[in-house]
Amino acid sequence: MFDSNNALSTKARNLKPSGIRKFFDLLSGREGVISLTVGQPDFATPWHIRDAGIDSIADGHTFYTSNRGTPELRSEISRYMDRRFGLSYCPENEILVTVGASEAIDLAIRALIDEEDEVIVPVPSFVCYGPLIEMCGGRVIPVETAPKDGFKLTPEALSDAVSEKTKLIILPYPSNPTGAILDREDLAALREVILKTPAVVLSDEIYAELTYGKKHTSIATLPDMKERTIVINGFSKAFAMTGWRLGFSCAPEALTEAMFKIHQYAIMCAPTVSQYAATEALKNGDDDIEIMKAEYDRRRKYLTKALSEIGLPCQCPEGAFYVFMKLSHCGLSSEEFCERLLEEHNVAIVPGTAFGDCGEGYARLSYAYSLDHLKEAVRRMDRFVKSLNYVAFL
Amino acid sequence: MEPILELLQENSIYSTEDMASMLGMDKDEVEDKIARYKEEGILLGGHAIIDYDKLENNHIVALIELKVNPQRGRGFDKIAESIYRYPEVKSLYLMSSSGYDLLVTVEGNSMKEIAYFVARKLAPIEDVVSTSTHFILKKYKSHGLVHRSIPVDERENCN
Ligand SMILES: Cc1ncc(COP(=O)(O)O)c(C=O)c1O
Numbered sequence: 162m163f164d165s166n167n168a169l170s171t172k173a174r175n176l177k178p179s180g181i182r183k184f185f186d187l188l189s190g191r192e193g194v195i196s197l198t199v200g201q202p203d204f205a206t207p208w209h210i211r212d213a214g215i216d217s218i219a220d221g222h223t224f225y226t227s228n229r230g231t232p233e234l235r236s237e238i239s240r241y242m243d244r245r246f247g248l249s250y251c252p253e254n255e256i257l258v259t260v261g262a263s264e265a266i267d268l269a270i271r272a273l274i275d276e277e278d279e280v281i282v283p284v285p286s287f288v289c290y291g292p293l294i295e296m297c298g299g300r301v302i303p304v305e306t307a308p309k310d311g312f313k314l315t316p317e318a319l320s321d322a323v324s325e326k327t328k329l330i331i332l333p334y335p336s337n338p339t340g341a342i343l344d345r346e347d348l349a350a351l352r353e354v355i356l357k358t359p360a361v362v363l364s365d366e367i368y369a370e371l372t373y374g375k376k377h378t379s380i381a382t383l384p385d386m387k388e389r390t391i392v393i394n395g396f397s398k399a400f401a402m403t404g405w406r407l408g409f410s411c412a413p414e415a416l417t418e419a420m421f422k423i424h425q426y427a428i429m430c431a432p433t434v435s436q437y438a439a440t441e442a443l444k445n446g447d448d449d450i451e452i453m454k455a456e457y458d459r460r461r462k463y464l465t466k467a468l469s470e471i472g473l474p475c476q477c478p479e480g481a482f483y484v485f486m487k488l489s490h491c492g493l494s495s496e497e498f499c500e501r502l503l504e505e506h507n508v509a510i511v512p513g514t515a516f517g518d519c520g521e522g523y524a525r526l527s528y529a530y531s532l533d534h535l536k537e538a539v540r541r542m543d544r545f546v547k548s549l550n551y552v553a554f555l
Numbered sequence: 556m557e558p559i560l561e562l563l564q565e566n567s568i569y570s571t572e573d574m575a576s577m578l579g580m581d582k583d584e585v586e587d588k589i590a591r592y593k594e595e596g597i598l599l600g601g602h603a604i605i606d607y608d609k610l611e612n613n614h615i616v617a618l619i620e621l622k623v624n625p626q627r628g629r630g631f632d633k634i635a636e637s638i639y640r641y642p643e644v645k646s647l648y649l650m651s652s653s654g655y656d657l658l659v660t661v662e663g664n665s666m667k668e669i670a671y672f673v674a675r676k677l678a679p680i681e682d683v684v685s686t687s688t689h690f691i692l693k694k695y696k697s698h699g700l701v702h703r704s705i706p707v708d709e710r711e712n713c714n
Contacts (some may be wrong), residue, residue, distance in 0.1 A: 463576040467576060532573065
């Protein structure tokens with residue numbers, strides 16, 4: 162008899178289901194949940210960008226584009242990277258338009274990783290890096306980041322983790338889930354370590370536009386770094402365009418060419434309508450970024466203050482739209498805390514362990530929600546924390 | 556604009572505590588500033604924006620164009636005063652239009668009620684030359700807010 166399990170590749174069979182998925186499954190079908198779990202903007206895409214997408218369809222731009230992305234979009238990306246981050250990339254051979262930052266991450270890993278190659282992944286972090294590395298037979302070397310360092314990757318920890326087999330170093334900052342960012346000084350210290358290795362850096366800068374107070378610095382702006390860095394960014398977070406599935410990579414020609422080959426065979430090209438919309442976003446969307454960022458900033462300030470007032474202090478995150486909250490209550494594990502909060506008070510937050518074992522003792526709260534929504538969540542969490550304290554007191 | 560005014564303009568229901576948290580300020584500081592804005596006449600007040608279509612009551616709004624003869628020495632101000640003193644008048648603007656001078660917003664419980672108000676109160680005012688009443692049939696957007704069914708959060712948990 163046909164056994165579909167035998168049909169699967171060892172690698173696919175061994176992929177663990179994502180920890181975050183497991184928790185999301187608990188949520189489905191529940192009524193009246195106040196959720197702080199969603200990792201995407203609550204704003205709809207700004208109208209002028211939507212219109213550009215609609216117009217492109219009306220004008221009959223319904224074909225594949227150039228495999229790399231339309232020349233116009235690539236030049237706009239080139240200008241954007243220069244304007245916003247001081248990086249200069251050639252639209253012809255150093256920029257690749259992809260299906261979300263997600264595809265760019267996959268391409269970079271596939272272009273670089275052979276069996277047994279080691280990849281440094283700071284944790285807790287976004288869930289996709291490890292599984293994609295494993296699909297290439299690479300070895301994930303998780304490097305724990307600590308609250309005392311503000312969840313930043315330190316040169317010491319990096320230095321301990323690298324070896325002659327290190328092929329790639331993932332630098333996922335601004336961080337989902339911790340909200341940590343790396344400033345120029347942090348990056349300069351990491352650079353010292355990186356330059357002693359042959360490794361390439363994959364800098365996932367999808368949240369680069371969402372930093373509060375400090376401007377984002379890309380590691381590729383540091384001396385001798387651009388030649389070994391793949392900068393990945395996209396439209397999902399900065400322009401509230403998650404559903405359009407559009408991102409891009411910027412990297413030296415040789416790296417881009419390798420990624421391009423895989424992209425060409427696997428994807429052909431990113432969605433045409435999205436590329437037209439994204440071109441408009443880059444031409445006329447800088448103000449939209451500022452407006453949305455100002456709104457996230459208010460919520461960030463509100464949420465961190467409100468949480469500390471109910472006895473759940475957290476470091477004020479400097480980037481992205483997440484608060485990584487410490488749970489120091491009654492010896493509950495992160496999962497227990499989150500499951501009981503959901504069961505007893507109908508509030509959903511993601512246990513820190515979904516982002517790596519070292520997320521134990523933490524939970525991720527997204528503040529991509531209206532203030533009223535956040536307030537109701539805090540009110541319910543307050544009741545939960547009080548009930549825990551009361552039990553502890555007895 | 557000042558951040559506190561910006562927040563209030565967006566939503567006058569925000570408490571001073573919430574505003575203080577969002578702006579990273581002290582509650583006292585926010586209250587002091589609001590008091591000052593009121594004193595200086597910068598902050599006139601705050602209204603709730605209600606979607607009356609979702610309530611069962613009758614709530615009619617009309618825009619009324621008034622053509623008037625400006626008075627010697629006092630321009631339009633005196634006429635304006637004799638119009639805005641009515642509580643039914645919710646707003647009054649002097650316009651740059653060639654067709655009329657003053658635009659009045661009047662609220663009432665029925666079209667008839669508003670029509671009577673215009674006929675009995677506004678039209679007879681000395682120097683009002685003519686009136687033209689437009690009833691609002693449906694509000695799509697007011698005060699920057701779209702009137703629509705309650706939006707659902709359709710975002711999926713993906714990441
Ligand atoms: C750190 C990080 N990188 C990449 C992505 C993927 O973004 P995209 O929608 O561009 O594929 C996400 C999405 O949540 C993310 O959090």
